[in-house]
Amino acid sequence: MGGKQPVTIMTDQCSAMDKAIREVFPKSRHRLCTWHIGENAIVNIKGVMAKDGFKPRFDYVLKYTDTIAEFQHYWNSLMTDYNCKTHKWIERLYDLKEKWCPAYNKEWFSWGILSSQRSETTNHSISRRLHKTNGLCDFYKCFLDVIDEWRSKENKGDYNSSTGNRYYSCADNMLCFHARNVYTIAIYLIFEQRFIKVIGLRCQRISYEFLVSEYIVGHPTKDFIRHVVKFNEQEMVVDFTCKSYGEIGILCSHILRVFIVHNVEEIPKQYIMKRWTKEAMNTIVEEGEDRDNEEYIGGVEGDGNVSNKYVRDETLLDVIEPSIDTVLPDVVEPIVEKVIPTMIQNPPKRKRKIKNGTEKANERNMRPKGIVEKKRNKLKGWNKRRERHVDNLREETQSTDKCMYHKFTCWWGFGSSNIFKFTIGSICSR
Incomplete structure (x- = not known):
């Protein structure tokens, strides 16, 4: 790792691991896996978890609170x-809230990951290929196959990002156009989904002083807590309460809403994380290079001449190259004669059903889709399922509050300093 400590480390509730991380990685943020916490809750507070309505509200507090004040209110x-509140396991869990609550970890990059399932996925990728009777050599070969598969997918993603379809939804918006040129396809699709959410957000300026504007941004019906965004027009610096950028590295919809108000056409450089850009794909790794590259660099002299080793290689290539044309047809032609006729006789067909139930051959089910459109549809379906789940938890959690009638009427009448204190109160002051 080049002496650099990881930003975030995700583990289960192991005291030995906690102590080791504090000693070895003192600058890293140690977080607890929310999946393990949920499993431990089923064992330690079985009676409370069985009560009607407790589990969804507990999951919301465990995973989806954005601010510390919001967490304290719902907790x-x-x-x-x-x-x-007096249960011993719950008291211990609350004492460790800074290690599992998302609201306390917004300033540390984690890509929004809440559990250690990434390592479990790695274990599953290998275990599904092996059997308990396999030996160490089988494991090593399987491990190499998994690595090759991952690298192949990564190379495919890099290729698609550099030569993929240029189609995107917000073609006339300069901010999206700049993001499309900077980010990879996968990251741009996430950015685009956040940009589309801007349409439903309400933005109201509450103060303006020395080119610094302060706004309240939020959805008028879905967001129980709206966020404050401060924007410096001269320095292009944004200060915001949701702190989503520090956690994920992509600007949130609240900031994009303010950018639209101020006609910002490009993402400021300080808010473009290099790891999500196309430039990161072309980065040369200085350490851990291939040994052949090191030998080649060492074989080149100062005047640009090649050493004798590579001169011999060139001579050997001159000897082998003429014989390739004579040997290649004998090897390739039998394979072609065997495969091509089969493909011509039995070509793949895609059929679609007509209204009367009959099938018509040689017609596609749908129009061909580009790389970006396929990824967008896949991401959109996953995001919709996740958003629907979070919205249901939010509605069920917020429905228990006693001040649901005044949450919107009281909101806009208070200054920015009292917004969170008033809105998150358990009972409305009126």
């Missing part, structure tokens, strides 16, 4: 409604 509400 206190949950403990009060189910009278479980």
